[in-house]
Amino acid sequence: MADQKTNDLMERIVSLCKRRGFVFQSSEIYGGINGFWDYGPLGAELKRNIKDQWWRTMTQQRDDVAGLEATIIMSPRIWEASGHVQTFADLMVECPVTKKRFRVDQVEESSGIVYKFSGAKDASGKTSADSFEVMVPAGKPKESALKVAKQFYQLRGLPAAEPIDNGEPTKVENSTLYSPDSGARLSDPRPFNLMFKTFVGPVESDDNVAYLRPETAQAIFAQFKNVLETSRQKVPFGICQIGKAFRNEVTPRNFTFRSREFEQMELEFFIRPDEVVEAICGEVAKPKGPGHPGEPQTNWGWQMWHQYWVEERIRFYENIGLPRTTLVEYWQKPEELAHYARATVDILFKFPFSKKNEKGELMGEELEGVAARSDFDLSQHQRFSGKSQGVFDEELKAGWAKLTPEKQADLTKRYYETRHKYLTRTGVHPEQVERTAKDDAAGLAKGNYIPHVIEPSAGVDRLMLALICNAYAEELAPDEKGKMETRVVLKFHPRIAPIKVAVFPLLKNRPELVKKAMEVRDLLRPYMTVFYDEAGAIGRRYRRQDEAGTPFGITIDFETLGENAPDQKDTVTLRDRDTMSQTRVNIKDLLGVLLEKVR
Numbered sequence: 015m016a017d018q019k020t021n022d023l024m025e026r027i028v029s030l031c032k033r034r035g036f037v038f039q040s041s042e043i044y045g046g047i048n049g050f051w052d053y054g055p056l057g058a059e060l061k062r063n064i065k066d067q068w069w070r071t072m073t074q075q076r077d078d079v080a081g082l083e084a085t086i087i088m089s090p091r092i093w094e095a096s097g098h099v100q101t102f103a104d105l106m107v108e109c110p111v112t113k114k115r116f117r118v119d120q121v122e123e124s125s126g127i128v129y130k131f132s133g134a135k136d137a138s139g140k141t142s143a144d145s146f147e148v149m150v151p152a153g154k155p156k157e158s159a160l161k162v163a164k165q166f167y168q169l170r171g172l173p174a175a176e177p178i179d180n181g182e183p184t185k186v187e188n189s190t191l192y193s194p195d196s197g198a199r200l201s202d203p204r205p206f207n208l209m210f211k212t213f214v215g216p217v218e219s220d221d222n223v224a225y226l227r228p229e230t231a232q233a234i235f236a237q238f239k240n241v242l243e244t245s246r247q248k249v250p251f252g253i254c255q256i257g258k259a260f261r262n263e264v265t266p267r268n269f270t271f272r273s274r275e276f277e278q279m280e281l282e283f284f285i286r287p288d289e290v291v292e293a294i295c296g297e298v299a300k301p302k303g304p305g306h307p308g309e310p311q312t313n314w315g316w317q318m319w320h321q322y323w324v325e326e327r328i329r330f331y332e333n334i335g336l337p338r339t340t341l342v343e344y345w346q347k348p349e350e351l352a353h354y355a356r357a358t359v360d361i362l363f364k365f366p367f368s369k370k371n372e373k374g375e376l377m378g379e380e381l382e383g384v385a386a387r388s389d390f391d392l393s394q395h396q397r398f399s400g401k402s403q404g405v406f407d408e409e410l411k412a413g414w415a416k417l418t419p420e421k422q423a424d425l426t427k428r429y430y431e432t433r434h435k436y437l438t439r440t441g442v443h444p445e446q447v448e449r450t451a452k453d454d455a456a457g458l459a460k461g462n463y464i465p466h467v468i469e470p471s472a473g474v475d476r477l478m479l480a481l482i483c484n485a486y487a488e489e490l491a492p493d494e495k496g497k498m499e500t501r502v503v504l505k506f507h508p509r510i511a512p513i514k515v516a517v518f519p520l521l522k523n524r525p526e527l528v529k530k531a532m533e534v535r536d537l538l539r540p541y542m543t544v545f546y547d548e549a550g551a552i553g554r555r556y557r558r559q560d561e562a563g564t565p566f567g568i569t570i571d572f573e574t575l576g577e578n579a580p581d582q583k584d585t586v587t588l589r590d591r592d593t594m595s596q597t598r599v600n601i602k603d604l605l606g607v608l609l610e611k612v613r
């Protein structure tokens with residue numbers, strides 16, 4: 015359970031988010047709707063900056079990644095092929111008294127005394143044979159257990175229920191079988207599909223069912239061939255997308271961390287299967303140790319690509335102000351891997367609400383998963399759509415012809431075996447497995463194969479929350495009279511700060527100062543977000559911008575007008591949010607100075 019200090023810190027962060035217009039509860043005037051959040055003026059800017067940084071880094075600054083923007087509602091066949099219709103479920107338990115649902119893996123352990131009842135009767139002669147158990151904290155009287163049991167039987171139609179004891183109460187320790195709400199024994203776990211269902215067109219029938227996408231990735235797979243054919247890309251290359259995703263989470267929690275509507279930033283990076291790399295290069299390069307493996311090479315196998323993308327993604331986070339020390343690289347254990355994944359690294363951020371290990375260190379929560387997904391997704395879409403998702407690779411065809419017959423036989427066998435495994439696992443009829451795997455393996459000689467994929471998949475909202483938590487600081491700083499006060503400051507990296515610079519005339523009743531300040535605002539505005547503020551004492555104005563995370567403040571004072579010191583005419587003070595130091599900068603140099611810092 016999170017300690018009080020953590021709760022207080024999160025409360026202060028949540029309160030700042032509301033107070034300063036980063037995050038609002040969706041539909042707040044109607045009491046809100048659980049798991050949905052709106053972004054206010056500062057939040058909208060911050061979110062846009064995060065997405066812009068990601069888009070620039072992942073596609074605009076690379077030759078080998080193309081962008082896509084697909085629809086949220088797609089053919090339901092896509093979700094059959096991806097496995098979401100059958101398996102995208104959380105195991106859920108329900109409290110029989112409060113009807114509240116919990117994810118099985120999120121029920122907190124509790125200890126206490128368990129009272130058992132075999133049923134109940136009431137004065138009117140009505141009976142219930144449903145058994146019931148409830149845990150109450152040690153030391154509480156039996157009446158507490160009876161109270162909950164009565165509520166349980168009332169829900170079964172016995173308004174004045176008299177629960178019937180079923181043996182002696184027992185002591186139970188560290189159990190997850192009892193409701194954190196009422197202490198009642200939770201229901202058996204049931205799978206609960208997380209996809210939001212809707213209907214396309216005016217008729218609400220099974221034929222018209224559609225789903226709000228639970229991830230953006232599948233659209234990329236479904237459009238793989240179109241992008242390949244229109245973008246002049248060749249494997250290895252990637253397709254990336256930013257967009258909304260929807261999951262009917264059983265227990266949305268931790269502010270925006272687990273929401274029901276959120277945004278993802280996903281890259282599907284298509285690579286050659288290792289057998290193809292070996293046919294072309296004679297060998298497959300594998301990681302020699304941890305760290306960034308450098309610029310991509312033709313002989314890289316999936317493990318090099320996987321490590322490359324993990325490291326690229328960590329660099330991205332560092333670049334926008336999340337130091338490596340705030341992140342954890344978690345390699346999923348074999349038993350945790352999705353059935354199609356060969357390896358997955360979760361990049362975790364140490365949120366204030368993260369669990370702590372035995373040393374008291376925060377363990378972190380997932381910001382992003384980087385998965386090596388083999389050729390599962392394209393293979394599934396090929397099977398379900400009947401349209402080939404394979405590629406023709408000129409270099410493979412040429413390389414294959416130069417191999418010895420033994421090498422050809424060896425690679426063919428290995429490729430056949432992996433295809434055989436995939437087809438068998440996905441339930442294809444054994445006879446067809448044999449035939450298809452053989453055809454697939456024979457395709458290598460002609461230069462054909464289905465690409466494998468490495469998928470870095472990040473959440474915008476989680477990253478935004480991580481950036482806010484990381485930036486939040488409370489510090490002692492002198493006010494205008496030199497008295498120490500607590501200043502709340504969001505120390506965002508200038509690259510993602512919602513407002514880059516605030517412009518203040520020292521006094522609002524001096525038209526020359528106001529005119530000059532507006533000139534400075536207009537000079538900078540085409541290049542960055544600028545906030546003009548003339549209201550209140552200058553110290554208050556600084557504090558307001560500190561809370562908004564604005565990295566720079568410009569004050570136009572009498573020196574700017576050349577009134578006190580002629581040599582300072584047309585200079586302004588440039589205040590640094592973090593050090594609070596002020597330097598004088600010539601107005602003509604301002605744009606260059608600031609652009610260097612915010613880009």
Ligand code: GAP
Nearest residue numbers: 229231271272273276381382383471472473476
């Ligand atoms: N295509 C792979 C995929 O969707 P995921 O781990 O389920 O993988 C990827 O989701 C990322 O999306 C997560 O790392 C997280 O940042 C974000 N995400 C997932 N569920 C979320 C939720 N309920 N609320 C906010 N973000 C979520």
